[in-house]
Amino acid sequence: MGMNKSWVRLLTAVLSVSFLSGCWDQVQIEERGFVIGVGIDLPASKETEKQTEREAPDKPKGKRRYLVTHQFVVPGGLVSASQGGSGSQSSTSDSFQNLTSEGDSLYEISRELAVRTSRSPFYQHLKVVIVSEEVARSPNTFADVLDYFLRDPEMRRSSKVLIAKGKAKPVLEVRPKTEKLPSLYINSVAENTNQNARMIPEVPLGEVYEDMINEFSFVLPRIVAANNEVKVAGAAVFQGQGNRLIGFLGEEETEGLNFLTGNVQGGLLKTKVRDNLVIFNIKGTKRSIQTDIRDKKHLRFQVFIECEGVIAESFERLDFMEQRIIDNLQKTVAAEIERLARDAIRKAQKQMKTDVLGLGTHIKQTHPGLWKQIKEDWDHGRNLFASSDIEVKAVVYIRNGGSVNRTEIR
Amino acid sequence: MNTLPYADQKIGQKEMVFIVANIVIGVGILTFPRTLAEKTGSIDGWISVLISGLFASVVGWLLGKLASRFPAHTFFEYTSLIVTRPVARVITFLVGVYFMLFVSFEVRALGNIAKQYLFTNTPVEMITLAFLLIVQYAVAGSRMALLRLNMLFFPIVLLIIFFVQLYTVQILELDNIRPLFTTGLGALLLGSKEVNLSFSGYEVVLFYTLLMARAQDAPKAVVKGLLIPIFLYLTIYIFVIGVFSTDVVKNLTYPTIELAKEVEVPGGFIERMESLFFTIWIMTIFNSCTVFFDLAIFNLGSIFRKVRKITWILVISPLVYMISLWPQNLVQFFSLGDQLVYFGIFITYLVPLLLLLIAKWRGVRGDE
Numbered sequence: 087m088g089m090n091k092s093w094v095r096l097l098t099a100v101l102s103v104s105f106l107s108g109c110w111d112q113v114q115i116e117e118r119g120f121v122i123g124v125g126i127d128l129p130a131s132k133e134t135e136k137q138t139e140r141e142a143p144d145k146p147k148g149k150r151r152y153l154v155t156h157q158f159v160v161p162g163g164l165v166s167a168s169q170g171g172s173g174s175q176s177s178t179s180d181s182f183q184n185l186t187s188e189g190d191s192l193y194e195i196s197r198e199l200a201v202r203t204s205r206s207p208f209y210q211h212l213k214v215v216i217v218s219e220e221v222a223r224s225p226n227t228f229a230d231v232l233d234y235f236l237r238d239p240e241m242r243r244s245s246k247v248l249i250a251k252g253k254a255k256p257v258l259e260v261r262p263k264t265e266k267l268p269s270l271y272i273n274s275v276a277e278n279t280n281q282n283a284r285m286i287p288e289v290p291l292g293e294v295y296e297d298m299i300n301e302f303s304f305v306l307p308r309i310v311a312a313n314n315e316v317k318v319a320g321a322a323v324f325q326g327q328g329n330r331l332i333g334f335l336g337e338e339e340t341e342g343l344n345f346l347t348g349n350v351q352g353g354l355l356k357t358k359v360r361d362n363l364v365i366f367n368i369k370g371t372k373r374s375i376q377t378d379i380r381d382k383k384h385l386r387f388q389v390f391i392e393c394e395g396v397i398a399e400s401f402e403r404l405d406f407m408e409q410r411i412i413d414n415l416q417k418t419v420a421a422e423i424e425r426l427a428r429d430a431i432r433k434a435q436k437q438m439k440t441d442v443l444g445l446g447t448h449i450k451q452t453h454p455g456l457w458k459q460i461k462e463d464w465d466h467g468r469n470l471f472a473s474s475d476i477e478v479k480a481v482v483y484i485r486n487g488g489s490v491n492r493t494e495i496r
Numbered sequence: 497m498n499t500l501p502y503a504d505q506k507i508g509q510k511e512m513v514f515i516v517a518n519i520v521i522g523v524g525i526l527t528f529p530r531t532l533a534e535k536t537g538s539i540d541g542w543i544s545v546l547i548s549g550l551f552a553s554v555v556g557w558l559l560g561k562l563a564s565r566f567p568a569h570t571f572f573e574y575t576s577l578i579v580t581r582p583v584a585r586v587i588t589f590l591v592g593v594y595f596m597l598f599v600s601f602e603v604r605a606l607g608n609i610a611k612q613y614l615f616t617n618t619p620v621e622m623i624t625l626a627f628l629l630i631v632q633y634a635v636a637g638s639r640m641a642l643l644r645l646n647m648l649f650f651p652i653v654l655l656i657i658f659f660v661q662l663y664t665v666q667i668l669e670l671d672n673i674r675p676l677f678t679t680g681l682g683a684l685l686l687g688s689k690e691v692n693l694s695f696s697g698y699e700v701v702l703f704y705t706l707l708m709a710r711a712q713d714a715p716k717a718v719v720k721g722l723l724i725p726i727f728l729y730l731t732i733y734i735f736v737i738g739v740f741s742t743d744v745v746k747n748l749t750y751p752t753i754e755l756a757k758e759v760e761v762p763g764g765f766i767e768r769m770e771s772l773f774f775t776i777w778i779m780t781i782f783n784s785c786t787v788f789f790d791l792a793i794f795n796l797g798s799i800f801r802k803v804r805k806i807t808w809i810l811v812i813s814p815l816v817y818m819i820s821l822w823p824q825n826l827v828q829f830f831s832l833g834d835q836l837v838y839f840g841i842f843i844t845y846l847v848p849l850l851l852l853l854i855a856k857w858r859g860v861r862g863d864e
Binding site: 299300 | 612616619744747760
C-alpha cells in the first residue's frame with residue numbers, strides 16, 4: 087500500500103515537471119526584431135505587381151498595393167556607439183535597419199520580412215507610424231492601412247501617427263546627429279508642442295482610431311524630411327466622411343488652428359510696436375465657444391481665446407512696468423492672435439469646407455438635439471459649417487516683462 | 497470568545513462580502529462597456545449600471561433572506577423542506593449543472609484572453625488544461641481555505657484596479673463624456689439588461705450561508721458585496737467612455753483591457769500596466785472558478801451522498817474541459833455565455849425566489 091502510494095506520487099511529480107513547466111511562447115530577446123517605426127507609401131512602379139501577377143495569377147488581390155518600410159533597432163549598433171566613445175567607430179549607421187517591402191496587405195508585408203531578416207518583427211515598441219500624403223489622399227485607404235495596427239493585440243495604441251509631405255520612406259532615413267534612431271528622434275520632435283505653437287499636439291494611434299470612427303473631421307501632424315533632419319509643422323486635414331486627406335494647413339494656419347482649438351501650450355507671437363519687434367512668449371491658452379443656434383442654416387459662433395505669457399524679447403525699449411504700455415501691448419498681441427485665427431478659419435471654412443475647429447463637437451456636446459438634426463449636413467452634404475458665421479475674440483494677459491525692463495536707455 | 501478566529505470552520509460577514517464581490521467580477525468586467533455602449537450609445541450607460549446594480553441588490557437580498565431562513569440546511573435540504581424531495585432533487589441537479597457549465601465558461605474565457613494577449617503561440621487547449629488543473633487542485637482541498645483565498649486575493653485586486661484608474665485620470669477627456677442625459681429610458685433599460693449579465697454570481701449566497709457564523713447577516717453581506725462591483729463598473733464605464741469615446745468603445749472587443757493598456761505610469765518604471773491587470777484578473781477568474789467548481793460538487797454531492805468529493809472532481813473535470821472547448825470562435829463563446837446566464841437567471845434567481853414565496857406562504861423555517 088505504502089509502496090503503491092509513493093509510486094503514484096513519483097509519477098505525478100514526473101508528469102507535472104514535464105508537462106507543466108516551460109513556456110510555449112518563449113522567444114529569445116536576440117530573436118526579436120524591435121520595430122520602432124513604420125512608413126507607408128504607394129509603390130512607385132508596377133514591377134513587383136506584375137511579377138506577383140505572373141507567379142500567382144489566381145490569388146485574391148487587393149485594390150491597392152503598399153510599399154511599407156519597417157525600421158528595426160540593431161542593438162549591437164546602439165551598444166558599440168555608446169561604448170566606443172570618442173572617435174572609434176562612432177558611426178550611427180549601424181544602430182538601425184530599414185527594410186522595405188511591397189504587397190497589398192500590411193500583415194503580409196510584415197510576415198514577409200521574416201524571410202529577409204533573422205529577427206521577426208515585434209511591434210510592442212512601435213513609436214511612430216508615418217503615412218505618406220499619397221496614401222492618405224487616396225479614397226478609402228487611410229483606414230485600410232491602419233487596420234492591421236489597430237486589430238493586432240500586440241500593437242500599442244500610443245504609437246504616434248504622422249503624415250509625411252511627400253514620401254514616408256525618406257522620413258525614416260534621416261540620420262540626425264543627436265539621436266541614434268530616426269524613429270525615436272521623430273518621436274521626441276513630435277512631443278515638443280510646448281515649445282512651438284506651429285505643430286499640432288501628437289496624435290496617438292488610439293486617438294486616430296477615435297477620429298476615424300467618429301463623424302468629425304480631424305487633423306494630424308505633418309512631417310517633412312530634409313537634410314538629415316525632420317520638421318514637424320503644419321497639419322494634415324482629414325475630412326470625417328471617408329477619412330481622407332484633403333489638404334494641409336501651413337505653419338501659420340496651424341498656429342491659428344491651435345489657438346482656435348485651445349491647444350497652444352507654448353510658443354511665441356511676434357508683434358510690432360512702432361516699427362520694432364516685440365516677442366511674446368506664450369505660457370498657456372484657454373478657449374471657450376458661445377453658440378447662437380436660432381438660425382439653423384446660419385449658425386453663429388463666438389470663439390473666445392484667453393492667452394497668457396511673458397515678454398521674451400523686445401527690440402523696442404518699452405517700460406514694461408507701466409500699466410498703460412502693458413495694456414496696449416496686450417491689445418496688439420490679441421490682434422495678432424485674432425489674425426492667425428481668422429487665417430485658419432478662412433482656409434478651413436471657406437477653402438476646405440471642413441470642420442477641424444471642433445465646432446461640430448461643441449454643438450454635439452452642448453446642443454445634442456440640434457446635432458442629431460444637422461449632423462448629416464455639417465461639413466459635408468449641405469455643409470452648414472461653411473455657411474456659419476465664426477467670430478474670434480482674443481484677450482491677452484502679459485504677466486511680466488522678464489528679468490530686465492529696458493536693455494539700453496535710448 | 498475564540499482566540500483563533502478561523503478555527504471554528506465558519507465564515508463571517510466580511511468573508512461573504514468579499515466572496516460575493518470576487519465572484520461577480522469575472523468575464524463581464526472586460527466586455528460590459530462594449531455591450532452597454534452599443535445599447536445606450538452614450539455616457540448615460542452609468543445609469544443603467546445603477547439600475548441593474550439596484551436590481552441585483554434586491555434579488556441578492558431576497559436570496560440571502562431565503563438562505564438565512566435555513567441556517568443549518570444545505571440548498572438541497574431546504575428545497576426539500578419547501579417543495580418535496582423529488583422536486584428538490586431536480587432543482588439541485590440543475591443548479592449543479594449550471595455551476596459546472598459556468599466553470600467551463602470561465603476556464604475558456606481565461607484561455608481566450610490569455611491566448612489573445614499573453615501566449616499567442618500556445619494552443620488554447622493547453623492554456624485551459626493547465627488552468628483547470630490548478631482549479632482542480634484548489635477544489636480538492638478544504639472548502640474553508642478556498643473561501644478564505646478570496647480574502648487574500650481581493651484587496652490586491654482592488655488595489656491594482658484602483659491604480660489603473662488613478663493613472664487613467666490623466667488621459668481622461670472630458671469632451672468624450674458630454675453630452676449627459678440624452679438617452680431615453682428604453683435604451684437605458686435595455687442597457688441595464690446587458691449589465692445584469694455581468695452581475696451574475698451573487699447567487700452563491702444560497703449555498704454558503706450555511707457556513708456563516710451568523711446566517712442572519714447573509715442578506716446584508718450580499719448587498720455590501722455587490723456594492724463593490726457596482727462602484728467598479730460605474731467608474732470603469734465612465735473612464736472607458738472618457739478615454740475612448742462611445743463610438744470607439746462599441747468597437748473594442750475588450751474595452752477594459754484596452755483601458756489598462758492605455759495607462760502609462762509616468763517615470764517608465766511600469767510602462768505596461770496591463771501585465772499587472774492581467775495578473776489580478778486571472779486571480780479573480782481563479783477565485784470564481786474554484787467557487788463555482790466547489791458549488792457544482794456541493795450541489796451534486798448533496799443529492800448523491802455516497803460519492804466521494806475526489807470522485808466528483810475526477811468525473812466533472814473532463815466534462816468541464818470538453819464543454820469549455822466547445823465554442824469554435826468568439827461569437828459562439830459569447831453566445832454560450834449569454835445562454836448560460838439566462839439559464840442561471842431561471843434556476844438560481846427565479847426558482848429560489850419562488851421558493852422563498854412558497855416558504856413564506858407555507859411558513860416553512862429552518863432556524864427555530
